Amino acid sequence: MKKYGTVLITGASSGIGRELALEFGARSETLAIVARRLDRLEKLRAELLARHAGLKVIALAADLSEEREIERLLGRVAEQAGHIDVLVNNAGVGDAALFDRAEWARTRQILHTNVIAVAQLTAALVPGMAKRGRGGVLNIGSGAGLTVLPNAAAYVASKHFVAGFSEALRADLAGTGVTVTQVCPGPVDSEFDELAGSVGGMAGAPPKFFRISAARCAREAVAGFEHGSAVVYPGRAYRFVMRMLPLFPMWLRRRQAASIAARVRGAQMRDGRSGA
Numbered sequence: 613m614k615k616y617g618t619v620l621i622t623g624a625s626s627g628i629g630r631e632l633a634l635e636f637g638a639r640s641e642t643l644a645i646v647a648r649r650l651d652r653l654e655k656l657r658a659e660l661l662a663r664h665a666g667l668k669v670i671a672l673a674a675d676l677s678e679e680r681e682i683e684r685l686l687g688r689v690a691e692q693a694g695h696i697d698v699l700v701n702n703a704g705v706g707d708a709a710l711f712d713r714a715e716w717a718r719t720r721q722i723l724h725t726n727v728i729a730v731a732q733l734t735a736a737l738v739p740g741m742a743k744r745g746r747g748g749v750l751n752i753g754s755g756a757g758l759t760v761l762p763n764a765a766a767y768v769a770s771k772h773f774v775a776g777f778s779e780a781l782r783a784d785l786a787g788t789g790v791t792v793t794q795v796c797p798g799p800v801d802s803e804f805d806e807l808a809g810s811v812g813g814m815a816g817a818p819p820k821f822f823r824i825s826a827a828r829c830a831r832e833a834v835a836g837f838e839h840g841s842a843v844v845y846p847g848r849a850y851r852f853v854m855r856m857l858p859l860f861p862m863w864l865r866r867r868q869a870a871s872i873a874a875r876v877r878g879a880q881m882r883d884g885r886s887g888a
């Protein structure tokens with residue numbers, strides 16, 4: 613017996629989103645998978661269909677950094693998939709730049725993909741869930757959304773949005789039958805760091821030892837979602853660190869972030885990089 617009717621997953625063309633699609637594929641009647649790279653989505657679709665008899669998979673290309681594309685996407689979702697029972701806001705992009713040296717085009721891309729798209733999709737799909745009295749939202753935030761990290765201000769702020777939004781949405785939807793879970797991963801193997809320009813991990817993020825696979829991240833995310841958890845920290849060692857985080861005073865975290873940022877700036881000045 614499948615647990616869910618239709619699940620929509622953004623950013624399913626790679627990393628955590630792809631693994632989330634494999635997890636939800638076993639539990640759903642229909643999957644709507646979204647990203648910009650349609651060829652990747654089509655390959656994943658074929659893989660899902662081969663694994664799960666009876667599963668329907670709809671691959672939809674959309675650039676979530678464009679509000680109009682999201683509107684068009686929602687139209688196609690309604691047409692081809694009907695109502696959505698579970699929304700997985702996973703798509704996201706990072707950065708590795710001091711804010712005064714960051715390119716606006718990149719900052720805009722981060723804010724639109726990680727913030728506006730999450731709010732827009734949730735605003736469109738959650739009212740139906742609340743009316744039907746069942747459903748769920750699984751938001752992929754980040755440990756960066758619960759503290760301060762240097763050299764990625766727009767990304768860190770975007771994940772603080774996801775953290776605050778998830779908690780407040782969970783409160784608003786209490787008693788409606790719609791659950792909200794936020795996942796706050798630490799370092800996960802995916803294309804994320806390379807695309808963000810932070811190969812080897814974000815400045816100030818937990819070291820390599822804490823890195824987990826995207827498959828494990830997705831498995832623990834779905835387990836937490838099914839348990840109705842408010843927050844999931846995937847990976848045992850990382851979970852321990854995140855539970856200890858409140859013991860580290862904010863002044864200490866600020867000081868550490870500022871000192872790493874000063875080192876990054878110093879290195880860039882020595883290399884003669886002037887910034888954007």
Ligand SMILES: NC(=O)c1ccc[n+]([C@@H]2O[C@H](COP(=O)([O-])OP(=O)(O)OC[C@H]3O[C@@H](n4cnc5c(N)ncnc54)[C@H](OP(=O)(O)O)[C@@H]3O)[C@@H](O)[C@H]2O)c1
Pocket residue numbers: 622623624625626627628629646647648649650652674675676677702703704705706725752753754755796797798799800801802803804805807826
């Ligand atoms: N990896 C980590 O260490 C880590 C740690 C904490 C949190 N996270 C979060 O985990 C989530 C998934 O990241 P990941 O690690 O799996 O990275 P990833 O491998 O780079 O995957 C990112 C996904 O987002 C999609 N995406 C990016 N921009 C998009 C856009 N404008 N429109 C539509 N789709 C877009 C990408 O698809 P297309 O390029 O095909 O569009 C891709 O499927 C993100 O929200 C990220 O912030 C990751």
